[in-house]
Amino acid sequence: GQQLNQSPQSMFIQEGEDVSMNCTSSSIFNTWLWYKQDPGEGPVLLIALYKAGELTSNGRLTAQFGITRKDSFLNISASIPSDVGIYFCAGRSDNYGQNFVFGPGTRLSVLP
Amino acid sequence: EAQVTQNPRYLITVTGKKLTVTCSQNMNHEYMSWYRQDPGLGLRQIYYSMNVEVTDKGDVPEGYKVSRKEKRNFPLILESPSPNQTSLYFCASSGLAGRLNTEAFFGQGTRLTVV
Numbered sequence: 001g002q003q004l005n006q007s008p009q010s011m012f013i014q015e016g017e018d019v020s021m022n023c024t025s026s027s028i029f030n031t032w033l034w035y036k037q038d039p040g041e042g043p044v045l046l047i048a049l050y051k052a053g054e055l056t057s058n059g060r061l062t063a064q065f066g067i068t069r070k071d072s073f074l075n076i077s078a079s080i081p082s083d084v085g086i087y088f089c090a091g092r093s094d095n096y097g098q099n100f101v102f103g104p105g106t107r108l109s110v111l112p
Numbered sequence: 113e114a115q116v117t118q119n120p121r122y123l124i125t126v127t128g129k130k131l132t133v134t135c136s137q138n139m140n141h142e143y144m145s146w147y148r149q150d151p152g153l154g155l156r157q158i159y160y161s162m163n164v165e166v167t168d169k170g171d172v173p174e175g176y177k178v179s180r181k182e183k184r185n186f187p188l189i190l191e192s193p194s195p196n197q198t199s200l201y202f203c204a205s206s207g208l209a210g211r212l213n214t215e216a217f218f219g220q221g222t223r224l225t226v227v
Contacts, residue, residue: 042219098162
């Protein structure tokens, strides 16, 4: 099935640095979601976006719904050790009925 | 508290022994779905359901069955498990697309090992 493209695949950063990651698709989406997954646990919703151009924050996290509706971005400011994990994007659109399409994830490591 | 509950969290079984993984949600969601997650392959959809008695195949349905007799429950059934079904399984639920707040909520996961 369709998958979203996420970049980077993985990243190593120093504690306190800012992080940016993105998610792209060849088709448009009506909803963009960002999740964080800890090892062996279920993905936890971080931010949900429903309108093109929408910019939403959740604490140190900020995500944007791209104007073209084909991409989304997640930024984490002033990273801390507990930010370590895998970040997934997900999209939903009429093209895929009720189903969600997921990216492969960005693995984030934070060095002290 | 809004949640999706899967049981069991961990399961080791032998090839061919039928098993069921339960999933229950308390948010009155119409949509429920099962995924398996394997290293390097991301989340792959097994089956989904848009409402009671309405189920459909996802990308990797072979070897699995589901049922949706009640809105809150969506069990995953492995009639004759095989080692290639060893994986981490997630159940998720959401409202239907086109409405407000239709994000997916995930269960804690079930790690299944088939020997």
